[in-house]
Amino acid sequence: MELDRKTIIVTGASSGIGAAAALLFASEGANVVLGARRKEELDQLVGQIVQSNGKAACLPGDVTDETYAGSLMDFAQDRFGTVDGAFNNAGVMGDMGPVSQMDRANWDAVIAANLTSAFYAAKAQIPFFAEKRSGAIVFTSSFVGYSNGGMPGMAAYAASKAGMIGLVQALAAEHASDGVRINAILPxxxxTPMAGEDPNTHDFVANLHPIKRLADPREIAQSALYLLSDRASFVTGAPMIVDGGMSVRLL
Structure with a gap:
């Protein structure tokens, strides 16, 4: 049991990678605290975990609200006594298109949901982990933030995910001596729902990957599990690429 009796916060947990991670973490012994905007989906996921003899609770909210990050920490401590890690996974794609045609509202919304929310999460989580001198935090970035060659129309998303990598590396350097490990996965x-429903689009994107398929959310969740577990005890500041070879093709 990789996360036995550990309490882990998961944001963006109502679907996709976040939901897969919540199920996986619970199956590995964690008490999972789920956050997302959609209460009904969160309640259903909590019920699914509890029916499988896992432990879960949820607090709906918006990661772009700074107070929500603190509320999640308080809620997790009240419910399970402590917090041992966090998978800050929530994010949005935003509208795609060239920067010259992008409106400010779309830019602001993507940066707020993907990057500023990561800043809020770090501010709420790190002091607690630093005080107890242990904790692991994983953020969901993207290969698009690492190597965006050949992916036009994704400037806001790419900027937010690249900024997240920089944030993670700075945080890791600042808090390694506090016993806090901070990493990112780059799927x-x-x-996921973010990928849409069009099978032609799925096929097109899948064929861009050398592995010639899309990832199952559970595969990405496995990478987050590793980074949150004690097996990754010497890993911090790492942008862990989990992209089916996509970044190799672009480089």
């Missing part, structure tokens, strides 16, 4: 194309 490739994954079968």
């Amino acid at each position: 490739g194309g994954t079968k």
